[in-house]
Amino acid sequence: MSNSNLKKASILFMPDSSSLLGxxxxxxxxxxxxxxxxxxxxxxxxxxxxxxxxxxxxxxVGCLSTYLFIRPALSFTQPLPSSIPAKRYGGRHRxxxxxxxxxxxxxxxxxxxxxxxGGRSVDTPYGTIQVYEWGPENGEQVLLMHGIGTPCVALGxxxxxxxxxxxxxxxxxxxGRGYSDTPSDIPFDIRxxxxxxxxxxxxxxxxxxxxxxxxxxxxxxxxxxFAAYFPHRLLSVTLVCPGGLIRPSHIxxxxxxxxxxxxxxxxxxxxxxxxxxxxSPGPSADVPVDDTADVSVDxxxxxxxxxxPSLRVGDAMRRQLVSNPGLVDAYISTIRNAPIYGQHDGLWxxxxxxxxxxxxxxxxxxxxxxxxxxxxxxxxxxVVVKDEWIQDSRHILGEFGVEINVLPxxxxxxxxxxxxxxxxxxxxxxxxx
Numbered sequence: 001m002s003n004s005n006l007k008k009a010s011i012l013f014m015p016d017s018s019s020l021l022g023x024x025x026x027x028x029x030x031x032x033x034x035x036x037x038x039x040x041x042x043x044x045x046x047x048x049x050x051x052x053x054x055x056x057x058x059x060x061v062g063c064l065s066t067y068l069f070i071r072p073a074l075s076f077t078q079p080l081p082s083s084i085p086a087k088r089y090g091g092r093h094r095x096x097x098x099x100x101x102x103x104x105x106x107x108x109x110x111x112x113x114x115x116x117x118g119g120r121s122v123d124t125p126y127g128t129i130q131v132y133e134w135g136p137e138n139g140e141q142v143l144l145m146h147g148i149g150t151p152c153v154a155l156g157x158x159x160x161x162x163x164x165x166x167x168x169x170x171x172x173x174x175x176g177r178g179y180s181d182t183p184s185d186i187p188f189d190i191r192x193x194x195x196x197x198x199x200x201x202x203x204x205x206x207x208x209x210x211x212x213x214x215x216x217x218x219x220x221x222x223x224x225x226f227a228a229y230f231p232h233r234l235l236s237v238t239l240v241c242p243g244g245l246i247r248p249s250h251i252x253x254x255x256x257x258x259x260x261x262x263x264x265x266x267x268x269x270x271x272x273x274x275x276x277x278x279x280s281p282g283p284s285a286d287v288p289v290d291d292t293a294d295v296s297v298d299x300x301x302x303x304x305x306x307x308x309p310s311l312r313v314g315d316a317m318r319r320q321l322v323s324n325p326g327l328v329d330a331y332i333s334t335i336r337n338a339p340i341y342g343q344h345d346g347l348w349x350x351x352x353x354x355x356x357x358x359x360x361x362x363x364x365x366x367x368x369x370x371x372x373x374x375x376x377x378x379x380x381x382x383v384v385v386k387d388e389w390i391q392d393s394r395h396i397l398g399e400f401g402v403e404i405n406v407l408p409x410x411x412x413x414x415x416x417x418x419x420x421x422x423x424x425x426x427x428x429x430x431x432x433x
Contacts, residue, residue: 082184083126083127083182083184083326084184084326084329085325086109086178086180086325087325088109109179109319109323110153110316110317110320110323110324111153111178111304111305111316112308113179115305115307115308116132116171116307117132117134118133118134119131119132120133120203122199124196126181126186126192126199127180127183128179129172129173129180129196129199129200130172130178130179131171131200132159133168133170134163135163135166135168135169136167139166140167140211140212141210141211142169142211142213142214143201143214144158144159144170144171144214144215145171145214145215145218145223146171146217147217148174148218148338149177150177150316150317150415151173151174151177151179151320152172152173152177152178153304153307153308153311153316154216154316155216157305157415158419158421161418165422165426167426170201170204172196174193174218174219175192175326176327176329176334177324177330178320178324180324182325182326182329182330187336187337188333188334188338189337189338189339190225190338190339193222193225194222194226197226210367211233211235212234212235212237212238212425213236213238214240216241216242216414217411218243218334218338219242220241220244221244221339221340221343224237224347224348225339225351227351227368228347228351232365232366234367236370236373236425236428236429238373238376238424238425238428239373239376240376240413241378241411242375242384243338243341244340244343244348245344245388245389245393245396246340246384247385247388248341258272258276259332259335270328270329273331274321277317277321278317278318278321279313299411300313301313301314302412302415304316344392344396348396355368355372355373355401356371356398358370359371359372359400359401371400371401372401374403374405375393375403375404375405376407377390377405377407378407378408378409378410380410381409381410381411381413382410386406390404403428407421
């Protein structure tokens with residue numbers, strides 16, 4: 001082996017060949033020659049005495065490194081959708097929740113899974129959804145949507161009233177609430193909630209081509225947005241203390257700091273929101289509002305359903321925080337991305353145009369035959385302020401685009417006065433203004 005090739009070999013295999021002199025270099029090269037990789041003991045001479053030997057080694061190493069670097073891209077694998085599963089406890093009889101305790105939350109879900117007839121777990125690309133559907137198959141179809149914090153059991157009294165009047169109802173837990181999973185890799189915006197509605201409708205054993213939609217709080221904001229894009233599917237829209245036109249001035253400074261992404265570390269935000277969702281005297285956890293708002297009703301003490309008279313809003317929230325690991329993430333993402341605040345020139349303008357088309361056209365498009373929405377407000381709601389909503393809804397939707405009803409109570413009226421709300425909705429289906 002020539003001296004020049006030996007020198008090149010020392011440079012290739014030793015990180016600092018200049019520090020090895022004389023016998024040290026000879027000993028090092030001797031150890032290399034003693035290795036046998038299937039090429040014979042003088043494999044180093046075979047490589048380095050041939051023309052372009054070092055070039056071939058360098059090219060091989062370069063190609064191997066390049067392959068290892070781009071190997072993940074060559075496999076063409078795509079990540080699967082990610083979701084946080086809600087805990088399930090099997091079919092528990094509704095009497096299992098005669099007493100709601102913190103300890104019981106570890107053994108029970110936020111409410112008995114068999115509390116309503118027609119319960120089913122629907123598999124979707126976003127995770128599973130808990131759905132209930134019952135009532136006469138040939139009755140008027142009504143889709144009910146709950147608020148941001150409480151699961152669908154909150155609308156149980158209202159749903160049963162519709163069924164008693166001959167309707168078929170469907171209600172479900174929003175993603176991250178109740179027994180529904182939490183998609184963890186997409187924002188909780190109107191696109192996700194609209195997709196959830198369509199998945200729920202598609203899961204029914206009977207077709208839901210045209211139906212009535214009723215939404216409470218967050219559910220009202222989602223119902224209004226759905227009506228703005230799919231008016232041809234709807235027979236009527238009833239919004240109960242809804243989000244959407246809540247003026248941003250009602251968002252407290254603390255809430256702005258908490259929910260504005262990037263201001264605080266996400267770990268801190270989740271810890272603070274979890275504490276904030278813990279039941280305590282005060283307004284609904286449905287929408288963060290000004291801390292100085294006048295509150296006349298302890299929302300957490302409102303009974304959720306006649307089916308479980310001992311289960312209150314606060315109990316369901318406490319249990320959800322244990323049984324549904326995605327609740328906090330879903331809540332934060334919804335506040336940040338859902339159409340709850342300041343939609344005066346956004347979705348509600350679009351909804352106004354869809355309603356006007358059906359009122360003034362000689363050949364109106366299908367859906368929403370009366371060309372208006374039914375708005376149900378509470379007299380003392382600190383979240384959805386009655387006077388502001390009357391003014392803003394009439395300004396945007398027009399005098400004939402909205403029917404306004406006011407009930408005594410606070411933001412909880414969809415839960416505490418669910419039967420009265422159902423009666424108002426059914427009357428609005430046929431009445432002319």
